[in-house]
Amino acid sequence: xxxxxxxxxxxxxxxxxxxxxWKIGLRIVAxxxxxTSTIAYIIAVASHNSxxxxxxxxxxxxxxFPIWSSVLFGPFLILARVYATVKRHMRKKEAVYNMxxxxxxxxxxxxxxxxLPPGDPSVIDCTCELPRSDFxxxxxxxxxxxxxxxxxxxxxxxxxxxWACEKRAKGKPVYVHCAFGHGRxxxxxxxxxxxxxxxxxxxxxxxIIREKRKIKMNAVHRKTLDDWTxxxxxxxxxxxxxxAEGTEAIMNAExxxxxxxxxxxxxxxxxxPQLAALKLLDLQQQQWRRLQExxxxxxxxxxxxxxxxxxxxxxxxxxALHWDHKGQVGPMWQ
Numbered sequence: 001x002x003x004x005x006x007x008x009x010x011x012x013x014x015x016x017x018x019x020x021x022w023k024i025g026l027r028i029v030a031x032x033x034x035x036t037s038t039i040a041y042i043i044a045v046a047s048h049n050s051x052x053x054x055x056x057x058x059x060x061x062x063x064x065f066p067i068w069s070s071v072l073f074g075p076f077l078i079l080a081r082v083y084a085t086v087k088r089h090m091r092k093k094e095a096v097y098n099m100x101x102x103x104x105x106x107x108x109x110x111x112x113x114x115x116l117p118p119g120d121p122s123v124i125d126c127t128c129e130l131p132r133s134d135f136x137x138x139x140x141x142x143x144x145x146x147x148x149x150x151x152x153x154x155x156x157x158x159x160x161x162x163w164a165c166e167k168r169a170k171g172k173p174v175y176v177h178c179a180f181g182h183g184r185x186x187x188x189x190x191x192x193x194x195x196x197x198x199x200x201x202x203x204x205x206x207x208i209i210r211e212k213r214k215i216k217m218n219a220v221h222r223k224t225l226d227d228w229t230x231x232x233x234x235x236x237x238x239x240x241x242x243x244a245e246g247t248e249a250i251m252n253a254e255x256x257x258x259x260x261x262x263x264x265x266x267x268x269x270x271x272x273p274q275l276a277a278l279k280l281l282d283l284q285q286q287q288w289r290r291l292q293e294x295x296x297x298x299x300x301x302x303x304x305x306x307x308x309x310x311x312x313x314x315x316x317x318x319x320a321l322h323w324d325h326k327g328q329v330g331p332m333w334q
Contacts, residue, residue, distance in 0.1 A: 003148045004048040007076075011040030036075050043076055047147040049220060054128035054145040061143050063125055063132020080129040084109050084179050097181065098213040101198050103173045104164070106189045106213055107181040110136070121173040124160050126152065126184040140172070146184045151224035154231055160188050161195035168196060181213065187221040191228060202229060 014037035021030035046056045057077070058069035065077065088096070088108060096115045097107025105117040109127060113135050116123075123136050128145035132138075142163050146152045152160070164174045176192065178185035190205040199205035202225040209215055 002047075002049065003150070004044045007040050007047065008044035011037045011044055013037075014040060039073060039076060043073070047150065049150065052147065052150055054147050054150075057128050057145070059128050059131075059143065059145050062138050063136070063141060063143050065131060077129060080179075081111075081131075084130060085111060087180070091180075094214070097175065097177070100189060100209055100212050101193065101196075103168050103171075104189065104192060104196070104198075105173065105175040106185055106209065106215075107175065107177050109177055109179050110175070117173060117175050119173040121175040122164075122167040124164065124174065124176040124185075124188060126176065126178040126188055130179060140167075144188065146178070148179060149183060149218060149220070151184060151187050151221045154224065154228045157188060157191045157224065157228050158231075161191040164192045165195050182216040183218065183221060186213075186215040186217050187225060190217075190225055194229075202226075 014033050018030040018033035018037060021027070021033060042056075045051060046053045057073055058066050060066070065073075070077065088111075095107070096110070097105045097117055099117070100106050103119075105121065107117075108115070109130050110116050110123070110133055111130075112133075116135070120140075122140040122142070123132075124142045124144060125132060126144045126146050128147060132141055132143070142160060144152050144156045144160050146156070151157075160176075164176070167174050174192070176185045176189050186206075186209055189209060190199075190202040193199040193205035193208060194202055199208055206215075206217060
């Protein structure tokens with residue numbers, strides 16, 4: 001059962017309780033139940049798969065919740081932490097985390113220091129309802145806020161995979177977690193294994209993970225990984241999951257969209273895989289900026305620029321491009 005249904009049922013129960021208390025004259029007692037049921041309904045709507053807005057809880061990039069969120073959604077946030085803690089103690093036979101491959105770990109929310117894998121790992125947090133623990137440093141932390149039973153966006157998956165690759169290149173272990181390490185975090189680890197070259201595709205990655213840990217990926221996770229794969233294929237020109245015919249169909253459709261159109265029309269008529277690919281290009285440019293800010297060397301920066309420029313040229317026609325003063329190419333509507 002999805003999170004929206006669970007929270008919706010809880011909200012209805014609280015609403016019925018508040019009405020009952022109101023009718024018997026306990027109006028002061030009924031108010032907290034009514035307020036909590038309202039919050040539950042808001043979360044149920046926000047977490048529905050067709051809406052899916054985890055940012056409503058306000059969790060920031062440092063894994064913290066602002067005061068307004070703690071006040072407005074306090075009951076839900078507290079219950080989420082209590083539930084995760086209690087269920088962890090009830091599942092004593094299940095390991096908090098498992099090593100999927102060398103340097104890559106998958107598991108649940110580390111609310112105690114002993115829950116972290118060895119080697120001072122970098123942490124990818126796939127929860128939107130649980131805070132970053134104080135012992136996890138912010139400079140080794142990436143927040144990918146996602147509802148339980150839902151999947152991160154294509155852009156979030158790509159960014160997390162690139163971030164994990166950067167950390168592994170520096171010799172740092174990477175720990176990807178959600179509440180219990182079964183769904184949304186497993187989805188991200190599939191992409192990480194593909195990006196690292198451990199698995200050829202996400203389906204192989206899922207099989208690798210299942211050999212090490214019990215996971216519960218659903219149709220939403222698998223569809224998102226399919227979309228991520230198609231977007232990556234569109235950028236790289238490699239074979240799609242459907243084979244050579246599928247890749248050719250994608251590239252032909254791309255050319256047809258661009259033929260005889262202005263840049264604005266191109267933007268308005270992009271297919272879903274193309275829009276996803278553009279998001280990936282934006283992420284590549286973000287990576288380039290981060291490399292530049294870190295001042296790791298001109299050669300590395302040039303390589304990143306060349307990679308980004310090459311991919312943008314593959315995706316967009318010449319008349320839709322512009323060059324900036326740093327030699328970086330991008331869509332002219334940016």
